[in-house]
Amino acid sequence: MNVVVCIKQVPGTTEVEIDPKTNTLIREGVKSILNPFDVYALEEGVRIKEQHGGKVTAISMGPPQAEEALREAIAAGADEAILLSDGAFAGSDTLATSFVLAKACTKIADYDLIICGRQTIDGDTGQVGPELAENLGIPFVAYVSKIEEIKDGRMRVRRMIEEGYEVIEMSLPGVITVVKEINVPRLPSLRGMAKARSAQIPIWTAQGLGVPMEKVGLLGSPTRVIGIFRPQRTRRGELLQGSLEQQVEELVDKLRQAKTV
Amino acid sequence: MAIHIDPDKCNGCGLCIPACPFGLIEVVADKAQVGEGCTLCGAYQEACEYDAIIIEVEEKAAPSDRFRGVWVFAEQRDGQLKSAAYELLAKGRELANTLGTELCAVCFGHDVAGLEELIHYGADKVYLADDPVFADCQEDLYAGRLASLISEHEPEILLAPATSLGRSFIPRVAAILETGLTADCTALEIDEKSRLLLQTRPTFGGNIMATITCQTRRPQMATVRPHVFRKGVPDEKRRGEIIRVDFDREAVTSRTKLLHFVADLSERVKLEDADVIVAGGRGLGEAENFQLLAELADVLGAALASSRPPVDDGWIPYPHQIGQTGKTVCPKLYIACGISGAAQHLAGMQTSDVIVAINEDANAPIFEVATYGIVGDLFQVVPLLTGKLRDARL
Ligand SMILES: Cc1cc2nc3c(=O)[nH]c(=O)nc-3n(C[C@H](O)[C@H](O)[C@H](O)COP(=O)(O)OP(=O)(O)OC[C@H]3O[C@@H](n4cnc5c(N)ncnc54)[C@H](O)[C@@H]3O)c2cc1C
Ligand SMILES: Cc1cc2nc3c(=O)[nH]c(=O)nc-3n(C[C@H](O)[C@H](O)[C@H](O)COP(=O)(O)OP(=O)(O)OC[C@H]3O[C@@H](n4cnc5c(N)ncnc54)[C@H](O)[C@@H]3O)c2cc1C
Numbered sequence: 001m002n003v004v005v006c007i008k009q010v011p012g013t014t015e016v017e018i019d020p021k022t023n024t025l026i027r028e029g030v031k032s033i034l035n036p037f038d039v040y041a042l043e044e045g046v047r048i049k050e051q052h053g054g055k056v057t058a059i060s061m062g063p064p065q066a067e068e069a070l071r072e073a074i075a076a077g078a079d080e081a082i083l084l085s086d087g088a089f090a091g092s093d094t095l096a097t098s099f100v101l102a103k104a105c106t107k108i109a110d111y112d113l114i115i116c117g118r119q120t121i122d123g124d125t126g127q128v129g130p131e132l133a134e135n136l137g138i139p140f141v142a143y144v145s146k147i148e149e150i151k152d153g154r155m156r157v158r159r160m161i162e163e164g165y166e167v168i169e170m171s172l173p174g175v176i177t178v179v180k181e182i183n184v185p186r187l188p189s190l191r192g193m194a195k196a197r198s199a200q201i202p203i204w205t206a207q208g209l210g211v212p213m214e215k216v217g218l219l220g221s222p223t224r225v226i227g228i229f230r231p232q233r234t235r236r237g238e239l240l241q242g243s244l245e246q247q248v249e250e251l252v253d254k255l256r257q258a259k260t261v
Numbered sequence: 262m263a264i265h266i267d268p269d270k271c272n273g274c275g276l277c278i279p280a281c282p283f284g285l286i287e288v289v290a291d292k293a294q295v296g297e298g299c300t301l302c303g304a305y306q307e308a309c310e311y312d313a314i315i316i317e318v319e320e321k322a323a324p325s326d327r328f329r330g331v332w333v334f335a336e337q338r339d340g341q342l343k344s345a346a347y348e349l350l351a352k353g354r355e356l357a358n359t360l361g362t363e364l365c366a367v368c369f370g371h372d373v374a375g376l377e378e379l380i381h382y383g384a385d386k387v388y389l390a391d392d393p394v395f396a397d398c399q400e401d402l403y404a405g406r407l408a409s410l411i412s413e414h415e416p417e418i419l420l421a422p423a424t425s426l427g428r429s430f431i432p433r434v435a436a437i438l439e440t441g442l443t444a445d446c447t448a449l450e451i452d453e454k455s456r457l458l459l460q461t462r463p464t465f466g467g468n469i470m471a472t473i474t475c476q477t478r479r480p481q482m483a484t485v486r487p488h489v490f491r492k493g494v495p496d497e498k499r500r501g502e503i504i505r506v507d508f509d510r511e512a513v514t515s516r517t518k519l520l521h522f523v524a525d526l527s528e529r530v531k532l533e534d535a536d537v538i539v540a541g542g543r544g545l546g547e548a549e550n551f552q553l554l555a556e557l558a559d560v561l562g563a564a565l566a567s568s569r570p571p572v573d574d575g576w577i578p579y580p581h582q583i584g585q586t587g588k589t590v591c592p593k594l595y596i597a598c599g600i601s602g603a604a605q606h607l608a609g610m611q612t613s614d615v616i617v618a619i620n621e622d623a624n625a626p627i628f629e630v631a632t633y634g635i636v637g638d639l640f641q642v643v644p645l646l647t648g649k650l651r652d653a654r655l
């Protein structure tokens with residue numbers, strides 16, 4: 001089983017602020033991390049390799065500094081890592097991102113399973129996994145919370161839905177996105193960290209991947225972010241006063257008047 | 262596509278700096294410079310008083326006027342339409358009226374009940390693919406059939422619910438059609454001048470809202486967070502057409518197969534449909550203390566919910582989680598006990614009609630969205646409240 005794990009480098013906090021004077025995102029001092037859900041994707045890839053043999057390849061599309069995230073992936077147990085980086089990729093939306101990732105998987109060629117996180121903590125769309133599957137023309141299952149069995153080119157998984165979970169069988173190669181319920185990631189080993197430091201991480205560019213310019217970056221991205229703002233909290237809380245008993249009494253009265261209870 | 266600053270016109274005044282929503286502009290040696298990551302949104306082009314900013318957009322064929330109509334994907338499960346279908350119809354009707362076009366619902370399923378209601382709630386047409394294979398939501402088949410229907414009828418907008426089904430198969434439809442998709446929208450509006458759909462969605466875990474457009478391709482596609490829009494009032498006199506579309510079972514094979522479904526039985530009252538929800542957070546301290554909330558929920562006929570930490574710690578199963586990576590709910594009353602009110606939690610409940618917060622920390626952000634707040638120990642307040650409500654009933 002050769003597994004490809006897609007990872008993204010994201011800001012280490014979602015508590016990003018908008019500068020009130022300039023109305024821009026404040027980026028200084030925010031350190032980058034590996035998208036939290038991708039840590040579970042990596043761990044699952046490593047577990048599959050341990051059980052079934054094969055190797056784990058981590059790939060990431062991003063600016064040169066995304067290499068740090070790929071080194072983290074090697075420390076977490078990936079055998080190799082590839083950075084997909086090119087000025088032409090800047091500004092890619094999920095359609096263009098999944099197109100580049102699909103090209104990379106096609107170039108890797110020898111894969112049985114591709115694992116993505118359920119979503120990132122910055123862009124937050126959860127669209128890259130399913131769009132990647134469609135670009136490759138292979139089956140897809142989202143929100144996987146457990147891999148029950150892998151056998152004879154098929155895989156049986158649990159998939160979380162609103163009402164409980166489904167047990168789904170899929171043919172391989174395929175793409176899954178995973179939720180954090182799927183495993184408890186191990187801490188990087190000393191050996192892994194040493195390996196991460198010395199690993200060679202090749203960079204694949206637009207040309208190397210053979211992607212046409214009109215399919216990537218801004219040109220290849222149908223969506224545009226035209227503005228950002230801070231959400232407005234519409235209500236100002238009314239804090240009730242008095243002893244706890246008085247407060248509870250007042251609350252029940254208010255709810256009754258509003259016919260909420 | 263590219264952005265240039267005309268060095269002859271730019272005098273380094275810096276007016277453009279605050280206009281860039283991403284903070285990418287710097288003035289270096291009295292000339293503006295644009296950093297990496299520019300989306301060519303044009304915001305600061307307007308801010309420049311000297312016309313020094315030039316955005317070169319390669320002439321892309323503007324989307325053809327052929328594309329007309331607003332479509333809504335009406336999700337069903339076990340032959341029952343989900344409430345999200347009606348919410349999308351209400352919003353879709355509004356958008357279609359603004360655009361002066363028709364509103365169509367698309368439904369895939371088998372023996373789905375109440376299809377007429379889609380018309381009562383605003384649809385002019387309902388495209389129905391009825392086949393036993395659609396009884397379970399087979400995403401491979403859904404994606405292919407929806408994409409081919411869209412190619413045939415060319416709507417300008419497609420809205421789908423951001424449920425686990427919608428967020429999983431709608432991106433595949435967008436990839437087949439090579440068009441843009443905006444995830445998990447909480448506001449939708451038409452810019453009447455350009456006919457563009459302005460799609461607003463939370464990002465960065467709900468801390469930042471982003472407005473997104475899809476200018477050059479059609480349809481403009483969006484998944485919409487359930488329970489954000491209100492369902493409308495049905496008009497039983499409304500007339501429309503139910504159009505059966507075929508489904509060629511031989512032509513496609515599903516490469517995934519549903520073996521079985523395991524329902525979460527811990528839910529006594531369905532969260533999505535509950536009028537009243539009692540929710541607990543880390544402040545409960547331990548699993549057993551959910552019993553306290555269960556008693557309050559019992560008196561109120563309420564459903565029980567949770568923030569993420571109790572789910573992570575195994576106090577209550579995942580289907581009870583409210584928030585960005587859980588469910589979105591919009592009950593008449595939401596009582597949050599021992600929940601601090603992180604953006605990721607608020608994302609799932611802040612549109613509730615009345616929010617009551619019980620928390621011992623007066624500075625907890627939950628009080629910013631609460632209609633009524635009680636600052637105090639939940640272990641005292643909740644039993645008092647349960648008692649009062651019980652007395653009131655007798
Ligand atoms: C404020 C804002 C709003 C946006 N809204 C939209 C939108 O509505 N629609 C849209 O199409 N684009 C949108 N984008 C662009 C989008 O964020 C980027 O395309 C991004 O590269 C990937 O999307 P994501 O972060 O949502 O990833 P998700 O789809 O949430 O990521 C899921 C998984 O895919 C994999 N993955 C994602 N990105 C990469 C990568 N670069 N390299 C390797 N693996 C990866 C990871 O396994 C990840 O866990 C938005 C961007 C911003 C800044
Ligand atoms: C990618 C991502 C996705 C996430 N998705 C979700 C999500 O879907 N849903 C979600 O809820 N969270 C989500 N989170 C987590 C979120 O950021 C918060 O950590 C979480 O909501 C906090 O839960 P809480 O309010 O129960 O706990 P805390 O923040 O620890 O708050 C506990 C509160 O209880 C109060 N308290 C303690 N004891 C008492 C007492 N005796 N009486 C009264 N009050 C008391 C405290 O004052 C405190 O305010 C997500 C985070 C990330 C990074």
